[in-house]
Amino acid sequence: MERRTVQREAIKQVFKKTSRPLTPQEILERAKQQVPNLGIATVYRTVKSLSEDGSIVPVDAPGEPTRFEGAGKKHHHHFSCRRCGRMFEMAGCPAGIAAMVPEGFVMDGHEFLVYGRCKDCAQLAE
Amino acid sequence: MERRTVQREAIKQVFKKTSRPLTPQEILERAKQQVPNLGIATVYRTVKSLSEDGSIVPVDAPGEPTRFEGAGKKHHHHFSCRRCGRMFEMAGCPAGIAAMVPEGFVMDGHEFLVYGRCKDCAQLAE
DNA sequence: TCCTATTTGAAAACAAAATATCATTAAGCG
DNA sequence: CGCTTAATGATATTTTGTTTTCAAATAGGA
Numbered sequence A, B: 001m002e003r004r005t006v007q008r009e010a011i012k013q014v015f016k017k018t019s020r021p022l023t024p025q026e027i028l029e030r031a032k033q034q035v036p037n038l039g040i041a042t043v044y045r046t047v048k049s050l051s052e053d054g055s056i057v058p059v060d061a062p063g064e065p066t067r068f069e070g071a072g073k074k075h076h077h078h079f080s081c082r083r084c085g086r087m088f089e090m091a092g093c094p095a096g097i098a099a100m101v102p103e104g105f106v107m108d109g110h111e112f113l114v115y116g117r118c119k120d121c122a123q124l125a126e
Numbered sequence C: 001t002c003c004t005a006t007t008t009g010a011a012a013a014c015a016a017a018a019t020a021t022c023a024t025t026a027a028g029c030g
Numbered sequence D: 001c002g003c004t005t006a007a008t009g010a011t012a013t014t015t016t017g018t019t020t021t022c023a024a025a026t027a028g029g030a
Helices: A006-017 A024-031 A040-052 B006-017 B024-031 B040-052
Strands: A056-059 A067-070 A076-081 A087-091 A106-117 B056-059 B067-070 B076-081 B087-091 B106-117
Touching: A006 A024, A006 A040, A006 A067, A024 A040, A024 A067, A040 A056, A040 A067, B006 B024, B006 B040, B006 B067, B024 B040, B024 B067, B040 B056, B040 B067
Parallel strands: A076 A106, B076 B106
Antiparallel strands: A056 A067, A076 A087, A106 B106, B056 B067, B076 B087
16 A cells, blocks of 8 residues: 655645646655655655656656646646746636647647746846 | 868768758768768768858757758748658748746747658558 | 768667655554 | 575666767858
8 A cells, every 4th residue: 555654745745835847856845844865766756656647747848857736727828937947827828729730630729838937037137 | 261172062962851850860861872982971070060150040959860961941840751761841831829938937938749651651551 | 083071870878757665664454 | 494586675787869079161350
């Protein structure tokens, strides 16, 4: 059976407290506040099992490590900040997607990613 | 000065003949038809210089190697086939993007990727 | 044609994310 | 409280894409 450990609980808490998708490293940093000597291997193991049981979902972006966010959210997309590298949730979905699909092609999913500066970074000069 | 070699010319030809984005491996396979013992290192080197002089542009997708396509096309997006792994060009752009960006965030680009079956693969059973 | 600097191909090296290994720790049932 | 075994942490290993190295080949000016 799966044992309840402080490490696993700490990682679950991180997802409860954060709505934006997190990389394994970000998860590690946050969970370490509860379990200081937590190892990255445990993060990867836990993230894998949470992902398999469906409580979190992977969010992939080009050239970046896979991030994870809590499952069960409404369909949404993401904003990737070019300065701080963090990813944020964006409500809604653009229109007219189906019309773009070429004749004969069958769509079964889509991904939309906006790049720019997040609220914090937009105010900074450089 | 930059020398004109059969390898470089063969790689340039590949981009002239193909409109969809190609991975370095795909470029290698195609260019090998002209230059049989072409090496992958030369493909990477050439792709890098063509990319720097602006004649081709990188196309990134999550979890996949960077692809490249000829520059100077109209704004467009891509379709990624889940079965054969090839990526295709899709004309147009969805509407209502700006409205999705949260208050205070500044957008400077976006990426849109549709997944499914390409025309060839849509007809196949499995 | 000769010469030199650039380019090439093969293989080694590198980078970064993810997974595996293994001795140690500890969850939780009896 | 013991005991068994899953979970952990540190580290090694794997994986995959890309870059570097270096001897050999070659473009192209003299």
